[in-house]
Amino acid sequence: MTGEPTEVRCLLMRGGTSKGAYFLADDLPEDPAARDDLLLRIMGSPDPQQIDGLGGAHPLTSKVAVVSVPDDDPAADVDYLFLQVAVDTVEVSDRQNCGNLLAGVGPFAVERGLVAASGAHTSVRIRMLNTGDLATATFPTPDGRVDYTGTAQISGVPGTAAPVVIEFAPGTAPLLPTGRARDVIAGTSVTCVDNGMPTVLIPADALGLTGRETPRELEADATVRDRLERIRVEAGPLMGLGDVRGTTVPKLSLLSPPAHGGAVTTRTFIPHRCHTSIGVLGAAGVAAGLRVAGGIAEGIARLPAHGDRLRIEHPTGFLDIETGVGTGADGTPSVSRTAVVRTARKIFDGTVFPRSGQAAPTAGPSPQGDADDSPAR
Template sequence: MALCTIPCAIYRGGTSKGIMVRGRDLPADPTERDRILLRLFGSPDPRQIDGLGGATPTTSKLAIVEASSRLDADVDYTFGQVSIDEPYIDYRPNCGNISSAVGPFAVNSGLVDVQRDGIATVRIYNTNTDALIVAHFAVKDGRFAPGGDTSIAGVPGTGSPIYLDFFRIGGGVSGSLLPTGRRVDEVVIKDGRRFRVTVIDAGNLTVLMDAEELGLLGSEVREVDMKHAWPTIEWVRQQVGRMLGLYDEHEIVNPTTHALPKIALVHTPVAYQTTSGSAVEACAYDISARVLTMGRLHPTYAVTGAIALAVACKLPGTVAHDHVSELGKAPGMIRIGHPAGILEVGAEVEDDTVPRVTKVTLMRTARPLIAGMAWI
């Protein structure tokens, strides 16, 4: 392939980092597009040494952004989870953390006109999940203003807050908020053990498991403390995926190439120490949760996974509702305890005959790291 260049930028969005590109700068043919993007990231290679990828699931992420032709959106945004050791990009899920960088990137790239100073509002259509995300953030001199006093768990330093409202988020992958039609299902694995799960499609298609059934304490913050449960968790994840028809009958599935469904473990709040050594009391949050992404323990908590969890906490009968505090069951914010600290998410859920999500709200920070031309 001849040497060429492609305009791009690298942004931190929440606790993730991704490469941002405009749709117009990519080939229309999907095969050629992905070939160029894999070279941009340096995949497949465990170190992504010959590209710009960060060699971890949370830093090997892609956002394709372009002006939207929709009346309800300013930009269209397609997320890609770029496999590190396989030549594959998964376009089925979305990433809420990277979503927080889309509005600032759109403003800085000239895709959206905003006032010179104040609060900008950017309407983002996520093509992966057919959802609308509305971002509100500060601008100065017509550009995103990243500086501020807001901190989020898992990111050193502070920044300006970015408020995200997620609309139309139920059933983005499966077509239904509760894809199985039930709030709890039972999965039987090959050794005969049975596990209760809640399958919920909000933000991302997610399987929620009871951490106690796996012999976990809810205080684990490192992979080594949970490794004994990994094979069981992956078996359950794949069983649910096949039950929902996500994979072909004889398809070989592994965590690094098949990001969906996501899977998370929930537990009643317990006192624990974060990965940075800070003490968190049980009364400081509403539910303990750990989420896996591409077979790895997420260092914080994936935003789209937090959306699914927050919605499940509001629905009686789910695995999450069994473990969330009474405060978390009530209208308002839910405080999720994760390895790096606490994430707050607000979920408005109408629990009628067919439950419906009105809106999910959360706050992130983001920062542009570099912009320019990448050699391909």
């Protein structure tokens, strides 16, 4: 697309425990800088409240999926580019995947006619352009249309919906990007993993925490926030990510013993806000990390005697995920399988009208609501 669009076709969808705006790539400018500026204005950034756009004043509700038909990959039906739109800064990042919005990509592809429904259930093979990884999403399509209703329930989302089963093809990146099961970073013993999302696993008690604190309590603790950021910044180069001070990866997950019969309790930072649940790919990283011999999860996690399924506890419930970890040809741990059940729901399908002009900081301070309304930095 060329020129400055004054209106853009858009589908707003909840995917997993996130919410985002889904676009066809052809409906957005080809130039990445022009595209990002447009998306900032569509989402209402930069503004802590995103009052003039679609964003919901939180990283979990300020997300974008850009979908297209690949012309060079017979292994995929559609390409999916995830973009994280910052809430209160002029920033759009493509440095990570989002497994939650991924749950809506298959249904969106059918809605837009990129993939034809094929019987009672349709499977869509998705290439995640951020990393090149592949996933297959399977969801109900009776009568040739996506059916969003069903009995599947996921923690962090009210009500029930149709299940979207997502199976991830094993990635090419090493599970242990530093080559070690443990690293000492900023004086803290951690395990760095990448199972679709670069993630640093940290024992909660190493930070003087129980691991059961609420997201609000953790975000209000300036000492914890500063220490986590030091760990994140030092982990970046070790994980092959370079200088991460201006990016949203790696994520950080605090681990503590399970409280409700699961495998582990988590508190995940994305990277500065504490997730009210946990992302799909973040959970995939945690689940794989729990099975790494010599990792920091030893003595914390309670692994089942049989099977690949693990229950990852988080602030609003749990996420069940199946992850198999074996040994690669080089003798290092490698992931053989990752699968998860998510849900998605179409909220709005129509036309969005972006704010005119270029995205720029607001002229003055925005009125603030209570503490939960304001992004913690």
